[in-house]
């Protein structure tokens with residue numbers, strides 16, 4: 001006897017069969033539609049080429065044809081996207097189920113939860129609910145019993161009768177079990193106990209309650225997440241973006257989201273999560289690269305943060321460090337503003353403008369410059385005055401200006417500035433503020449040291465104006481502890497949008513920790529909501545305890561996943577250290593292992609020793625754009641944000657000023673095994 005639909009809905013295995021059948025049917029329909037759509041495009045092309053010489057002289061038919069073609073191409077693309085979504089669902093249509101009894105009802109209703117919505121026909125109730133749908137909050141937030149969720153119509157209350165978890169792969173049920181508690185720890189441990197990947201995994205099956213609260217937070221404009229190493233900050237931020245995209249499709253597109261990430265390996269490491277969650281990928285950018293592009297018209301090259309770190313480690317110098325810090329602090333902004341106030345008088349020599357019988361006197365120019373256009377940035381202001389002059393001239397003379405005339409007047413405006421090269425103006429600022437000035441060099445030879453990059457960028461924006469990136473409606477800043485007060489001040493000028501800012505003050509690359517939440521509300525002049533994540537998911541208990549001891553007192557909750565103890569050993573030589581690494585590394589059992597060093601030079605030494613021993617490895621430097629399986633050699637600072645099954649430190653200088661930070665960051669990169677090796 002066949003089962004009726006009600007029974008099927010309450011039996012995971014039968015439901016899977018039923019859904020798969022419907023998914024296959026949908027896939028077949030899509031394939032047919034796509035074939036028809038492609039044929040349609042071919043026919044439109046053929047028609048065009050056969051008839052274009054006879055199309056009406058005003059081009060209306062030509063235009064109509066092109067519009068129809070565009071429409072069809074878009075429709076086909078949409079179908080292709082649907083096909084990809086259905087293919088993903090066919091592999092694992094759902095991973096959870098909540099049986100919910102609405103208040104006032106007797107019977108429970110099952111809600112299956114998957115990576116995307118699926119309804120066999122448009123307008124029908126979904127068979128599978130996207131994990132981001134309001135009702136799915138029940139799955140992540142509640143155990144069996146009283147529960148509620150926020151729907152567009154208001155709060156819906158009721159009772160969870162039961163909760164189920166499933167693992168489905170390639171359309172086959174691997175396990176199904178009922179669990180009336182929160183996402184079962186055993187499943188989470190299983191997920192975390194598996195080997196690491198060269199790409200961050202999506203966590204939709206096992207999002208934890210405190211993580212869910214952050215993902216589903218829609219009301220806070222600026223959300224700052226301070227989370228311990230491995231607490232899932234990056235994962236949560238990306239799932240939050242997916243959630244916001246899903247709930248605000250009208251106003252927020254993937255192209256409106258920008259992530260500031262530390263380097264290109266990290267960008268690659270996280271780049272597949274959004275496509276996997278059914279969204280288009282978002283743009284990523286390193287702030288240093290952005291600054292370099294912005295300053296390229298002033299200096300030929302800029303150092304980056306990694307140059308600065310290497311310099312600090314190789315030539316530790318307390319005075320130089322202090323100067324670097326001052327140049328990134330609120331004090332430098334105060335100094336710069338004082339300097340700019342004086343510059344108003346010093347930078348220009350205003351004179352009357354006279355052109356073809358039309359004149360503006362010196363006092364009129366002064367009045368325009370200091371009053372009418374007072375709010376225009378200083379180096380852009382003379383252009384504004386000249387535009388005003390030109391408008392009057394054009395009105396009076398009743399004719400437009402020729403290109404040559406425009407050029408002539410532009411040059412005349414430029415002549416009122418005694419200096420326009422921001423490099424030279426920056427040098428005047430350095431002198432004003434009591435710092436050593438930069439060498440006076442022609443453009444080709446100008447290489448800006450890192451400590452001057454952001455002060456010069458700030459000066460450029462204050463003198464020429466900063467373009468606000470209005471197209472960016474949500475900015476994600478990862479590794480928030482690595483941005484200075486000055487950098488945040490510049491970000492505030494550029495991005496007046498919502499933000500998710502995340503990081504861990506313990507993972508600083510500085511000798512001192514900074515709590516950015518203390519100054520962010522002032523810089524952004526908006527309410528900043530701070531949330532903390534204290535539970536670590538990445539490391540085994542043994543590794544996490546070891547890292548905690550390195551960091552001192554830290555509020556840290558651990559997931560009870562055990563592994564082998566941390567091995568600490570000191571060697572007589574680099575060669576001996578690497579011999580031991582080669583004995584311990586186990587790429588039959590694991591997917592990824594890393595040898596982490598303090599400096600770039602040490603990493604290159606390790607590579608040379610491995611090469612001499614004819615070992616395979618991948619070297620990650622600051623320009624590397626992909627993280628690969630196997631053995632990786634890199635510095636601790638480039639390994640930030642990444643994780644490896646086995647981590648080996650190869651620390652060659654204990655007196656390195658960043659030794660403590662490097663030890664902590666390296667230790668927290670290890671999922672299963674940690675070997676602290678040094679000489």
Ligand SMILES: Nc1ncnc2c1ncn2[C@@H]1O[C@H](COP(=O)(O)OP(=O)(O)OP(=O)(O)O)[C@@H](O)[C@H]1O
Pocket residue numbers: 188191192200201203206207208211227228229230231232233234235236503504537538640641642643668
């Ligand atoms: N709810 C979860 N379910 C399964 N895995 C999780 C969960 N939360 C975090 N993880 C895993 O924990 C690891 C750490 O996550 P993630 O890199 O997002 O943390 P993080 O806080 O950004 O780390 P760090 O600051 O140390 O780089 C990843 O392997 C991630 O998949």
